[in-house]
Amino acid sequence: MKRRSFIKKSAAASAAFTIVPSFVLGGNHIAPSDTLYIGAVGVGGRGGGVVNELFETGKVKFVALCDVDDVRAANSYNAHPNAKKYRDFRKLYDNHIKDIDAVMVATPDHTHATIAIPFMKAGKHAYVEKPLTHNIYEARMMANVANEQGIVTQMGNQGASSDGIRIAQEWINGGVIGKVHRVDCWTNRPVWPQGFKHITEGHPIPETLDWDLWLGPAKMRPYNENYLPFKWRGFWDFGTGAMGDMGCHIMETPFKALGLGFPYEAEASCTTIWSGDFVEADYSEACPPSSVVRLKFNTEKHGDLSLNWYDGGIMPDLPEELADGEIPGGNGGGSIFHGSDGIMVTDTYSGNPRLLPSERMHHFLPPQPTLPRVTTSHQGEWVEAILSGNKKTSSPFSYGGPLTEAVLMGNLAIKAYQYKTFKEGKKAGDWDPYNYPGRKNILWDGANMKVTNWEEANRWVKRDYRAGWEL
Incomplete structure (x- = not known):
């Protein structure tokens, strides 16, 4: 059909x-x-x-x-x-x-x-x-x-659905760290190969796999074992890179606790992979090995604030309040909330919060619970x-949709940064290493779903769908 x-x-x-x-x-x-x-x-x-x-x-x-x-x-x-x-x-x-x-x-x-x-x-x-x-x-x-x-x-x-994210939200609402002006988020992803040259070689399709159905709306290409399983996350046609994979987990706590909505500005910087003199990965196909993304939001309670994203082994500046050997976050990532009255860190999945320096927790009386807890699993x-x-x-989806949009806005910034490497008519070998990056920042009109300062970036708001798979 x-x-x-x-x-x-x-x-x-x-x-x-x-x-x-x-x-x-x-x-x-x-x-x-x-x-x-x-x-x-x-x-x-x-x-x-x-x-x-x-x-x-x-x-x-x-x-x-x-x-x-x-x-x-x-x-x-x-x-x-x-x-x-x-x-x-x-x-x-x-x-x-x-x-x-x-x-x-x-x-x-x-x-x-x-x-x-x-x-x-x-x-x-x-x-x-x-x-x-x-x-x-x-x-x-x-x-x-x-x-x-x-x-x-x-x-x-x-x-x-965790208690931790609700506790973090109660602390923020209770003014425990005051007015928040910056959040730094990071992940150890990607934990899959990322940053490939263009794949042209085809491998035999396993009899147990329907490759055409797996591709779905993506353009037809030869099957290659570098796509499956799991490794598809590092290719723009299939996955959303490290930020898409983990952003909806790690950014969940600041997004909900701070009442974030559409970012109004985004910019990124990314690493490159060199396989020879002035030859690099084809980023029209592959996500970068690591990136830093800066998103700016305007909030009702906290005013203007920035959310900075780090992946691929890059870490944010660690607060001086951390003790020697003390690790912020947990499960390979987390968030650091910088407020006018202190610092709070949360872990990757549950959002469990703690204050820095850790001694502050010894005599800390948390605000009374105000948010209902989920008594079953997320699926339950x-x-x-x-x-x-x-x-x-x-x-x-009324909440998960906007959260996903904010996360994917970071990917728009990454693609904008990479743009010079795959501009139409250019090949990787033609890339000018002295004219980089492609675009410093993009401005976003969230209500109208449009980049306002660079029309070229709007090509990434929606994908090209293979014939017969259009939405």
Whole structure:
């Protein structure tokens, strides 16, 4: 089926179907108030973990499982032998759109939106792994569709459901470190190869993999073992680099605690890889090995503030308040909040906060809790929100969409910095090392989703879609 026809069909389905599975109405199954019937797409790797975490709630039944890679999906297939198995998510849609309440999508970044949106338009609740989408346009679209359909959604940044992020937010709201003017975020990612020259060599496609379906909206190219598994994250056509991979985790705490929205300015600097005299990686295809990104926000409570991102082994300036041997953050990354009355550090996933210097914690009386805690898992919260009808989750697309947009704004700045290396008509060998970078900063009109000071950068707000896969 052509992608465009499929989208039209799914839109029509939204008017034709309710969220109650048709087979439930026959009286042979548990009522929807007790069980959530799910179709899952992308069930190997991280997707397999999400399948397990959903199943552990005890309130989920998988009607169908879908993955383009039979080997990667094997554990999920074996764990749920009664679920129907598919490679093509469109067949899952055609055969089970009446039978499911919700969809789970944990495929590579570049296919999140193309898979999730048809199900969402048919009124199905959605759980989609982070980052929510591959580009800013898709993130805005996902949030809009979720709002129009009134469905329950959750982005898979599990720290959003942690106690730690709520404690950090309570400390910020309580003025523990005063007015925040800067946040430094960092990660040890990438932990995959990143910074390749253009790949042209093709390898035999494994019989257990549908390469065409894996590519989805990305342009056709030969299969190469340097893409799979996991290593796709370092290629712009498929992944979103280190910032896209970890930004929705690490930036989650400052984004929520400080009430951030659209950044109004972004700039970046990146490392290069040299393989010979004036020959470097082709950054039209590959994300850089490491980068520093500076985002500027205007907030209601804290006014103008900067959020600085560091990856690939680059660290921010460490506060003098750190003791010898003391490490900020945790789990390979974290955030440092610089306020008018002190410094707070948080870790990568849970957002657990502490004050610097550490001695300040000895007699510290934290503010009284004011925010409700999540008493189940991140996945369990989504399940409960659907079954109970309260519809409240920690990272709905109305929130996860803007967070993803802010993260991906950093990637726009990275691409702007890299621009001289892949400008149309230029080859890597023609690059002028004395005329670098391509662009120092970009100004962003978030409401209108547009770069205002350099038209060329707007090409990266939305991707080029392969024929038949257009949104």
